[in-house]
Amino acid sequence: MRIALIAHDGKKADMVELAREFQPFLAGCTLCATGTTGGRLQHEVGLTVECLLSGPLGGDLQIGARLAVGQVDAVIFLRDPMTPQPHEPDINALVRACDVHDIPCATNLASAKLLLAQWSQRG
């Protein structure tokens, strides 16, 4: 499974914890991520992750472009709803692209855990 992982700064610790919990499953997936999120997952969880641009520099758009052409199967995007983001249009574009192409997109920790638990059971 090809999964894109993204977390805003206020949610990066949650993303690292989530990735640790599902590390065996994620290690068998093809992972890409926005730059800072991906760097933390590599260094703190030991996952192999293709790091794209940081979100504010276009990373969300890169992931949106990939999923639009069928290169991403699922997105875990831990958004911080309490902090304004300079690249809000990019964030909306990515979530919209998920809806347009019917790609599963978990935007909070509880949804992400449900999806990862389901996918990791499929084997």
Ligand SMILES: O=C(CO)COP(=O)(O)O
């Ligand atoms: O801003 C982001 C997503 O919108 C995340 O980008 P980083 O992983 O580079 O911090």
